[in-house]
Amino acid sequence: MKSLSFGSHWPCSSVIHGLEGQRSGLVRPLQFQRSFSTYFTEQLELSRHKEVQSTYYGAVNDLDVDITERRYLLSGYSDGSIALHDLQNLLESPDSSNFIDSLTYKLVGTVSAGNRNAHKRSIETVQWYPLDTGIFTSSGTDRILKIWDANRLQTAEEYSFSGIVHCHHMSPVATKHTLVAVGTDSSVVKLVDPRAGSATHCLRGHREGAVRAVRWSNTDEFILATGGIDNFAMLWDVRTAKGCLMKMQDKGCKKKSGYQRDTTHDGSVNGVEFTPSGHHLLTIGTDQKMYAWDTLTGKKQKTRFPTLSHIKRRSVKFCLTNEGSENFLFIPTGSSVTSFGLSCPGKVRRLYGHYNSVNCTAYHAPGQQMLSGGNDHKILVWSVRGDLDYGAFRYEQREVIRQRTLKEEVAPRDDGTTVVEDGQAVAQLQDTWSDDEEDADGDKKDADR
DSSP: SSSOOOOOOOOOOOHHHHHHHTTTSSSSSHHHHHHHHHHHHHTTEEEEEEEEEEOOOEEEEEEEEOOOSSOOOEEEETTTEEEEEEEEEEEEEOOOTOOEEEEEEEEEEEEEESSSOOOOEEEEEEEOOTTTTTTTEEEETEEEEEETTTTTTTEEEEEESSSSSEEEEOOOSSSSOEEEEESSSSSSSSEEEETTEEEEEEESSOOSSSSSEEEOSSSSSTEEEEEETSOEEEEETTTTSSSSEOOOOTTOOHHHHHHHHOSSOSSOOOEEOOOSSSSSSEEETTSSOOOEEETTTOOOOOOOOOOOOOOOOOOBBBBBBBSSSSSSEEEEEEEEEEEEEEEEETSOEEEOOOSEEEEEEEEEEETTTEEEEETTTEEEEEEGGGGGGHHHHOOOHHHHHHHHHHHTTTOOOSSSSSSSOOOHHHHHHHHHHOOOHHHHHHHHHHOOO
């Protein structure tokens, strides 16, 4: 298997070409829609006109867009504060000429670091409740997992652990349970049930060390993937007594020295993510590499992903799109975001815009945009062609108004006179006075002679 294929990518060279194909019946509507989405995702650039209202808090450690309404952005900061933004409520910021110069996503709620309900230390993970935007969760280095009431911005429940909480995750497709998988400094993965009010399961399988990545499957609510500093990624079925289904091991790989590796990575596994189909698991390690694994057999796929850089020794908050015919990855790598497709990983793009390290990314499908947060305390918006079309529209609008203003300045009245500006009228009066004065001075000089 030379490359992962998760859907046929229709070659759309332009939007007009795609519309013609759909009208002639050569392209199905759903196929065109997915190719249309892919066409736009390939052209994401730093937006020139959109921005997220600043909160002036610490570094942005995690971002999450709710999957229910796909409208609200949840962000967690290094000082323990939390912010909520509305991605459908844009504030218009006019410039000195009363033209709309920028669009700002409105801040609709905050939990500052001084709030009694806030985390005492850095927040590492935030997530919306999958079935309702009235609840969200957060966890961090203060060793606490909090469940929040989003309407009142107050904690509903808290769960304490013996070590730092590196990550947590709730299943996006669960209907029979509400378990929250939690990865801490311990090698044991804890499953917290908010209905029971305590940790109901303990998954033992990782060797000594922290668990820095947890992720539920997109298709099966009982399948969980974890990654730890023991260099292993593991697959679990929480219904079975044993729990562990398999370890992702590359047994057939030998190095030049003759050493045969039996771990998932040569370093800590800090990021895991299921593909939209659920048939493959993507893993990222501190060895600066990314692999794809078959979730049925546990074998590593032969896809050669590009070498990553600046992967830190903490949970990697990356995102994977699932709206188009091609699925794109957005991975924080140093001060940039590395982007490439699963079917064609050789075509790599580096998105630069942050002034410091990037910590997290999130994709907003309805807006065809990606959001990223970093240590520069900023949340940046990456949109199609950087909203260049909006800039062109704004320029054309200015030109139309300017031409209209010029025509009004010289528009003739019904009585045959011409409308002039105040400045022009004053100049004409000054010229008239100066002419009268010159005539008077000339007559006086003639009389003296």
